[in-house]
Amino acid sequence: xxxxxxxxxxxxxxxxxxxxxxxxxxxxxxxxxxxxxxxxxxxxxxxxxxxxxxxxxxxxxxxxxxxxxxxxxxxxxxxxxxxxxxxxxxxxxxxxxxxxxxxxxxxx
Numbered sequence: 001x002x003x004x005x006x007x008x009x010x011x012x013x014x015x016x017x018x019x020x021x022x023x024x025x026x027x028x029x030x031x032x033x034x035x036x037x038x039x040x041x042x043x044x045x046x047x048x049x050x051x052x053x054x055x056x057x058x059x060x061x062x063x064x065x066x067x068x069x070x071x072x073x074x075x076x077x078x079x080x081x082x083x084x085x086x087x088x089x090x091x092x093x094x095x096x097x098x099x100x101x102x103x104x105x106x107x108x
Contacts (some may be wrong), residue, residue, distance in 0.1 A: 031085030038063040044106035059092035
């Protein structure tokens with residue numbers, strides 16, 4: 001599952017279209033295999049920088065369940081929409097093709 005207001009299927013797409021000229025550089029997606037797969041992706045990306053927060057000229061990647069929200073009890077994380085496979089990206093100025101290749105290789 002990909003979460004991005006620029007996608008027509010996103011529940012906030014209409015509002016984002018009214019409020020924004022572009023949809024921004026923050027994207028999140030959910031991995032089917034959960035926590036272990038999220039950690040694996042974090043270990044395998046080469047271009048994306050690991051981040052505790054998002055926002056930089058470099059592309060950043062975050063696996064909230066194992067980093068920013070690891071102290072939040074599992075049930076509470078799920079209640080606020082942070083499942084075990086959630087990944088967050090902040091897209092920087094690197095080549096789109098390089099970033100896609102990096103994610104494809106990390107997802108294996």
